[in-house]
Amino acid sequence: MCGITGILTKSHKSPDLSILKRMADKISHRGPDDEGHYIDNRVGFYHKRLSIIDIKNGRQPMTSGALTIVFNGEIYNYIELRESLTKLGYKFKTDSDTEVILKMYEEYGKRCVELLNGMFAFVIYNKRRSGIFIARDHFGIKPLYYYSDKEQFIFGSEIKAVIEHPSVKAVPDYDSMNEYLTFQFVLGDKTLFNSIRKVLPGHYMTVNLNTMQFNQVKYWEPDFHLDQDHTKRYFVNELKRLLDDTIKIQLRSDVPVGTYLSGGMDSSIVTLIAARYLDNLQTFTGAFKESKDFDETEYAGKVAKKAKAKIHTIYPTASDFTELLPKLIYHLDEPVAGPGSFPQFMVSRLAKQNVTVALGGQGGDEIFGGYVRYMVAYFEQAIKGAILETNEEGEHIVSLSSIIPNLPYIHKYIPMLREFWRKGAFEEMDRRYFHLLDRSGASMDYFTGDFIRDFNKEKVFGRFQEIFNDPDTKSYYNKMTHFDMFGSLPGLLQVEDRVSMAASLESRVPLLDRRIVDLISHIPAAMKFKGGEMKHLLKKAVKDILPPSIFNRKDKMGFPVPLHIWMKNDEVSGFVRDILQSQKAKERGIFNPDKIDILLNSERPYGRALWGLLSLELWFQQIIDK
Numbered sequence: 001m002c003g004i005t006g007i008l009t010k011s012h013k014s015p016d017l018s019i020l021k022r023m024a025d026k027i028s029h030r031g032p033d034d035e036g037h038y039i040d041n042r043v044g045f046y047h048k049r050l051s052i053i054d055i056k057n058g059r060q061p062m063t064s065g066a067l068t069i070v071f072n073g074e075i076y077n078y079i080e081l082r083e084s085l086t087k088l089g090y091k092f093k094t095d096s097d098t099e100v101i102l103k104m105y106e107e108y109g110k111r112c113v114e115l116l117n118g119m120f121a122f123v124i125y126n127k128r129r130s131g132i133f134i135a136r137d138h139f140g141i142k143p144l145y146y147y148s149d150k151e152q153f154i155f156g157s158e159i160k161a162v163i164e165h166p167s168v169k170a171v172p173d174y175d176s177m178n179e180y181l182t183f184q185f186v187l188g189d190k191t192l193f194n195s196i197r198k199v200l201p202g203h204y205m206t207v208n209l210n211t212m213q214f215n216q217v218k219y220w221e222p223d224f225h226l227d228q229d230h231t232k233r234y235f236v237n238e239l240k241r242l243l244d245d246t247i248k249i250q251l252r253s254d255v256p257v258g259t260y261l262s263g264g265m266d267s268s269i270v271t272l273i274a275a276r277y278l279d280n281l282q283t284f285t286g287a288f289k290e291s292k293d294f295d296e297t298e299y300a301g302k303v304a305k306k307a308k309a310k311i312h313t314i315y316p317t318a319s320d321f322t323e324l325l326p327k328l329i330y331h332l333d334e335p336v337a338g339p340g341s342f343p344q345f346m347v348s349r350l351a352k353q354n355v356t357v358a359l360g361g362q363g364g365d366e367i368f369g370g371y372v373r374y375m376v377a378y379f380e381q382a383i384k385g386a387i388l389e390t391n392e393e394g395e396h397i398v399s400l401s402s403i404i405p406n407l408p409y410i411h412k413y414i415p416m417l418r419e420f421w422r423k424g425a426f427e428e429m430d431r432r433y434f435h436l437l438d439r440s441g442a443s444m445d446y447f448t449g450d451f452i453r454d455f456n457k458e459k460v461f462g463r464f465q466e467i468f469n470d471p472d473t474k475s476y477y478n479k480m481t482h483f484d485m486f487g488s489l490p491g492l493l494q495v496e497d498r499v500s501m502a503a504s505l506e507s508r509v510p511l512l513d514r515r516i517v518d519l520i521s522h523i524p525a526a527m528k529f530k531g532g533e534m535k536h537l538l539k540k541a542v543k544d545i546l547p548p549s550i551f552n553r554k555d556k557m558g559f560p561v562p563l564h565i566w567m568k569n570d571e572v573s574g575f576v577r578d579i580l581q582s583q584k585a586k587e588r589g590i591f592n593p594d595k596i597d598i599l600l601n602s603e604r605p606y607g608r609a610l611w612g613l614l615s616l617e618l619w620f621q622q623i624i625d626k
Contacts, residue, residue, distance in 0.1 A: 001357075001506035002060065003030030003048040004070040004144075005161045006123055008132060008153040010212045015044030023161045024048050029331075030072070030157060030501045036060055038068055042209050043125045043132070045070040050504055052357060053078075055254050058096035066128035067106060071098050072157050073120035073142040074508070076249045081115065105133065113204055113219050117249075117514060121199065123155065132207035138220050138514045139363070140201030140490040143497055147196050148214065153207055158498075159333040160623070162196055170624050171195065174454065182440045182460050184338060184612070185491025187467065189216075192334045192619075201490055220514070222485070222521035224472040232540075235523050239516070239541040246513035247273040247359065255356040258282035260347060260507075261311065262559065263299030265535065266361025266370070268550050269542050270510060274359060275307035283309045284351040284358065286316060286343045290562040302547050314350040316343055318566045322575040326618055331502040335619040336495055339611050340559040345499040352503040362496050363512040366484040367520055368538040369529055372413045373436045374480055376420060378532050379403055379410070381476060384426045392429070393475050397525050403532035409554050429476050430468045433483070434461055442609040446599065451590045475525040485517075563611065576600070576614060584625065585617050 005023040007015035020037060024046035028035075031048030038045045038061035047060040047070050061070050075081070078097035081104060086092070090103045097118070104112035105124055110133065119141035124133045134155070136144050146155040147168045156162045163170045173194035176186045189197045199205055202220040207213075247270060251257055259271045261283040275281050283304050288294035297313055304311040321342060328345050329335065351358045365371050382400040385391050410417060416436075423435045444452055468483045493509070500507035520528065523537065530536045543551060566572040577600060579585065586593050591613070599610060 001030070001050040001052055001074065001501070002072045003027035003157045003161070003501075004060075004072050004121070004123065005046045005156040006070060006154070007044045007165070008155075008207060008209060008212075009042045010151045010209065012042060014039050014041060017044070019165060020044050020046040023156060023164045026161045026164045027156065027158050029504055032504050034059060038063070038070075038125075040068070040125070040127060042130075043068075045123065045125070050356070050506060052253055052255055052506055054094050054096035057094040058098055060098060062094075062096075062098050062102065064099065064102045065106070066126055067102050068125045068127065069098060069102055069105075069122055071101060071120065071122035072144075073118055073122070073137065074250075074506070075100060075116050075118040075120060076246075076252060077117040079252070110204060110206075110217075110219075119508070119512075121157065130209050132209065133204065134199055134207065135204040135219075136199045136201055138202045138517075139485070139493065139512050140198075141493050141497070141509060141512060143494060144199040145191065145196050146199065148212060150212055153212055153214065159191065159193060159196055160330075163193070163623075168195060170626075172620075172624060178455055178457075178460050179463065180335070181443060181455070181612075182438055182457065183464075183488065183491075184336060184439055185488060185494075186334070187463050187487055198490075201486070222482075222517050224470070224474075224478050224482070224521050226524050227522040228524065232527055232537075235519070235527070235537060236540045238519055239537065242513065242516050242519060243269065243510075243541065244273055244276075246510045246516065248277055250359060250508050250510045251277055253357050256282075256354070257357040257359065258284060258351060258355040259309075260351070260358055260360035261285045261300045261303060261309075262361070263296035263303065263550070264361065265538070265542075265546065265550060265553070266364030266511060268299075268303040268361075268546055269364075269538075270359050270361050271303055271309065272307050272545050275309055281307060281309035282354050283307070283311045284314075284347050284354075285311060286314045286347040286350070286559070288343075288562050289315050290565045294560050294562050299550060299553070302549055306547055312350055312354060314346050316346045318569045318572050320346065321566060322571055325575075325614075326622055328499070328502070329615060329618040330622040332495065332498045332619075333623070334494070335612075335615040336491075338608075339561040339563055341495050341499060342561060343559050344495065345502065348500045348503040348505050348507070352505040355505075357506045357508060358500070359508045359510055360496070361511060362492065362507075362509040363489065364535070364538070366481060366489045366492075367511060367517055368535040369477065369481055370535045371484070372409055372534070373416070373433075374477065374529070375403070375406060375409055375532050375534060376413065376417055377433060377436060377476065377480065378529070379407065379417075380420070380425060380432065381429075382532075388426075393525075397475055397477060397529060398532045402530075406532045406534075409534065412555065429479060430465050431461075433468060433476075433480055434464050437464075437488075439608070439612075442607070443612050446592055446595045446609065446613055447590055448592050477525040477529045478521075564607070573600075576610070579617050579621070580610075580613060582617075584621065588617075588620060591617070 031050045033051040034049040045061045075097040078100040113135045120137045121142040121144035205216045285300040378398040386400045473479045
């Protein structure tokens with residue numbers, strides 16, 4: 001796990017090493033153990049290393065023959081790939097996964113990415129052919145950003161490294177901000193910076209050094225063509241096997257490994273399977289002492305006991321919040337509208353005190369259908385089918401009678417249901433799911449009239465449709481999970497990467513093994529979402545693993561933060577007011593100061609809308625203003 005930066009130039013003037021180093025120093029938290037650089041004619045690479053595999057010999061940039069690589073991530077099947085390459089006659093000087101990538105590229109060229117099982121973002125320079133090859137893993141677990149003009153191509157693991165280059169300016173992209181205000185993330189390859197883009201998940205890119213032209217190619221996406229030949233028992237057994245294997249190979253490390261443990265299903269599965277292969281497993285969780293509503297350590301403790309693992313717990317305070325939130329927003333590069341990133345950051349800092357690698361359950365909701373909004377969507381769909389005696393999916397995936405036993409899951413989400421139906425009912429699938437995801441309604445009152453006039457929700461909806469209405473997804477369920485995999489998941493993984501790397505901790509997400517996703521994508525939706533039960537198939541696969549109290553939970557709600565309680569604290573209230581009522585915020589021209597004053601003086605000011613405003617203004621102050 002590392003931080004990488006680079007400069008590619010069209011002219012034959014070599015990149016400036018001092019600029020490369022400044023860029024890399026901005027992300028030194030990603031790799032505090034070692035550093036190295038490589039400059040050859042028009043190519044300059046810089047690497048900051050967090051040593052995980054082959055600590056002694058795995059230094060980067062690494063050169064083999066005409067090929068030089070900078071790499072951020074881990075290749076989990078590197079041992080198996082190394083063995084296959086050895087049989088083909090390849091010789092290795094190190095035990096690192098980095099050298100395996102180089103040899104794989106030498107043997108298979110661009111196709112090498114199809115054979116890698118891991119999280120990765122890497123850049124390879126072929127000196128003999130003056131070619132550049134860039135690749136990012138299937139889901140975008142590891143980041144890679146770039147800026148390009150007619151003369152140069154600049155890249156980095158984080159945006160802050162890219163904008164450190166004197167050619168790149170930190171200018172907001174207000175068109176992308178429309179997507180951020182709607183979804184809390186930005187779709188596709190865009191960012192909230194108007195000149196900076198992302199290499200897309202599941203894509204590779206080639207760059208022509210002579211013209212600075214580049215081409216981005218999709219090498220993978222899940223195949224939703226349904227497997228009607230296998231039984232449910234087969235799918236459950238295959239999922240069991242893959243869960244065990246992916247967690248086992250992701251424990252490979254030359255440094256200490258632990259797990260995140262929230263008390264929810266996904267992190268509990270990862271912890272309990274990891275405990276099969278690791279003695280004295282260490283786990284990490286967070287909670288708040290303000291109320292039992294913000295403390296799930298009881299559930300985490302039951303899992304740790306079954307795993308015979310040691311559990312470490314941190315209780316973030318209001319003082320932690322005011323001290324660390326500006327630093328967190330800086331590390332995130334882009335604002336996030338969900339407060340859960342703050343306790344994630346705190347738990348990562350706790351984990352780093354004990355281990356260098358932590359496995360977590362991120363991605364489980366997107367892959368296995370774990371969001372309550374799926375049930376809300378199908379509840380309406382079932383009512384529509386019952387009233388109109390129609391079915392848009394060809395077969396009844398969820399009927400009104402079958403979904404009733406699972407409706408108690410919606411109990412704490414009645415406000416979501418009320419808001420969903422307030423916007424109408426029985427529209428097309430894409431319009432209905434867009435309503436479920438749209439977060440803009442609660443916050444738009446706090447922006448100026450000029451800003452709101454430029455907010456084009458139909459344009460955002462059009463971009464949403466491009467992902468949601470994938471031609472291979474025939475069912476409502478698969479359309480929803482497809483959007484969540486390629487719309488919302490990259491944003492969640494950005495947070496996962498930043499909060500862990502800010503603490504110099506490697507975070508691994510074994511549920512996002514490509515083999516698992518390929519399996520799940522082929523399974524008929526009626527089997528995956530039987531009766532509207534969230535994670536139905538996953539539950540069948542892990543029923544014998546989980547304690548009953550975890551398996552039967554109906555009240556898991558993510559990582560709630562007691563913000564409304566803290567706002568009664570003068571320290572927090574003053575902190576928030578100093579930011580949102582500052583002269584800078586008033587002069588920015590996008591916030592409505594009168595409406596924000598009303599919000600701050602209300603009886604219960606600290607909802608999601610205020611958090612979004614706070615996060616956005618801190619982003620301006622920490623990154624744009626500087």
